[in-house]
Amino acid sequence: MQRDANQIASRTKQAKFPTIKTIDQYDFSVMPALNKPKVLQLSRCEYIEKAENVIFIGNSGTGKTHLSISLGMEACRHGYTVQFWTAAKPCNELMEAQSERRLLQLEKQWLKVDLAILDEVGFVPLVKQVLSYYFNFVLLVMKKEA
Numbered sequence: 001m002q003r004d005a006n007q008i009a010s011r012t013k014q015a016k017f018p019t020i021k022t023i024d025q026y027d028f029s030v031m032p033a034l035n036k037p038k039v040l041q042l043s044r045c046e047y048i049e050k051a052e053n054v055i056f057i058g059n060s061g062t063g064k065t066h067l068s069i070s071l072g073m074e075a076c077r078h079g080y081t082v083q084f085w086t087a088a089k090p091c092n093e094l095m096e097a098q099s100e101r102r103l104l105q106l107e108k109q110w111l112k113v114d115l116a117i118l119d120e121v122g123f124v125p126l127v128k129q130v131l132s133y134y135f136n137f138v139l140l141v142m143k144k145e146a
Contacts, residue, residue: 008077015082015117021069031062042071045078048115068117080114087121 012020023043028036047054054071056064072082090110097106110116 007079011076011079011081012073015072015076015084017069017072017084018065019069020073021066022073023067023070026063026066026070031058039067043074045071045075045080048075048078048080065119068119072115072117075115081112082115082117083110083113084117084119086119090118 023039026039028034028039042054056067058064069084072084075082093106094103097103
């Protein structure tokens with residue numbers, strides 16, 4: 001029991017969530033159109049095994065980050081490796097890795113992750129060069145799941 005708790009804590013720490021959120025803490029009354037049974041189904045993490053993508057789209061303040069972190073926390077509890085990034089983070093890492101000539105090493109590191117969570121997509125302005133890196137990152141992650 002303690003070993004399981006330690007493993008979950010380790011996976012949660014490695015995920016680098018900005019804060020800890022759970023499905024139970026989410027106020028579904030904020031978004032009455034949100035399909036609560038579907039979100040609860042997603043918390044079982046079957047979409048990870050099926051290599052399916054989940055995208056939360058909506059206005060600022062509707063709980064997209066909360067739900068993303070919550071699903072990531074559930075994935076950690078189910079034994080999956082998770083990585084949380086804001087949209088700009090993988091771009092910055094890619095540019096740095098390219099200048100240090102360690103792109104393959106970075107890509108291998110990313111491919112070890114079972115669940116990649118990208119937050120603030122569309123909220124963070126990205127310059128043209130960074131956009132190229134960003135789309136390469138997304139394609140790499142999606143290729144893994146194909």
